[in-house]
Amino acid sequence: MPVFMLDVRPAGAPTSESTLRRVEAGVPTLDVRDLGPARGDGVFETIGVVGGHPQALDAHLKRLAHSAALLDLPEPNEEQWRHAITEAAASLPTDRQGGLKIVLTRGIEGSGQPTGWIVASPAEGDFAERETGIRVVTLDRGYTSDVAQRAPWLLPGAKTLSYAVNMAALREARRRGASDVIFVTSDGYVMEAPTSTVILRFGDRIVTPRTDIGILPGTSQLSVFKFAADRGLGTEEALVPTSDLLRADALWLVSSVRLATPITHVDDTEVSVDRELTRAMNEALLAREN
Template structure:
């Protein structure tokens, strides 16, 4: 397995739905990797990305990530990605790393250089690159979280679609500020809540609760990403006879649930405390879910193919 990998692609291949060939990759040494200082991804966070865990050379739930990438690109009026070619691009990047038992892969698309800068005589084309990190650390199975209010209401996404609340963009300053805040409070994650008291999502994770024989997650229409790992957890639940539901979840249900999970990149963490208050948790179920996600990829792919994020 190689060191950290940086791979640039060609926008005229990866973002051209008519392109039928195989993608070209330009490998760059990590210390030499760069984008233009005029790139809108750098200057304004104007771009989209997806990331997931790689296990034994396979990017987990990648078809879900690619579909969500296309939705995010459409929300930002970026060129429509060629999902077949992007899939081949990322898998080839992973292959070039050599045997990869466990890693993290990220695919980034920016709008490219700022066309409004008259002094810049550079082609205005999107920037596309993939990062493969074989040193990606494993996460703890149990965590404590805090709730953090966002200046949003339950219907903000519907009333203000220009806020791009359901798109996975590069504008992550708020998410990183939330991370610093939960770390200051001694927690390992946070869950955003609306001003009117409903659960949203974490800065980098989805939220699912279990109440008896039923698992529920906030509906994406509330203004959150439709989590790919959440869909995988729903596959586990449905295949094990549990009821699944997308619904509005008042914050107080976090404290009364039989289990609370946060999740991302095909890994689930069991929440043991919320805002310093112990909550019911189920480590055995958490271990079972993570084992399922690692070992039952065919079953997950079959189920999720007919239950894709909307």
């Protein structure tokens, strides 16, 4: 699991000299005073890697910059991150999938110098759930659907390092005999999963929840919508009532590494699965360039 540390440069600064350092296993890499691990004061992206190629890189860099802006972090130097991500991806085996976790934090308090790193990980297992599907439970996120307008300081739509609630939700799912969670708003609308975007099919229409209700824009969701459009399916971002989870013709959780995982049960109720479309969707996601 290679780790790469960045000498973070301001946006627009030249990056001709090497600003990336590969850290050997067992070598200390991070100051414990860093505000990322100490307070969750940072942002991150997880990028899928196939055949040494980082997927949907443009979309991930755009979302990293958006998250950084929401936290008043310095704008990422896109050229520097693009080079670092490409080099880190090349360190992974090409015979199986992998992933990169890229992190940007505020750094040590008072230093004014952000911290950046990348962890490159080969995928574990064969992603059998893409075929078998998963069970999910719905959990109230504690927000109403207008949270992004009403309370922007809660940072809805930012991919931050503060993941304690998401991990607690996944533990609750396992206690209930499920594998994952779909968060819903307190006023009854579908949001997202802790680490995935929700996709629904209604006939020849593919739908995902609107991001203005306080959720992350999905990078893999953009690829799914392109795939759907190429097949002549309609696509839509909409307010999705929680009840629609049980009336949809198919449901998926979609993320950069797991890709499209079909949902078989919602809160112990069996739901329809479109296996043919799932296979085609995953073939397209594995083959994407950007």
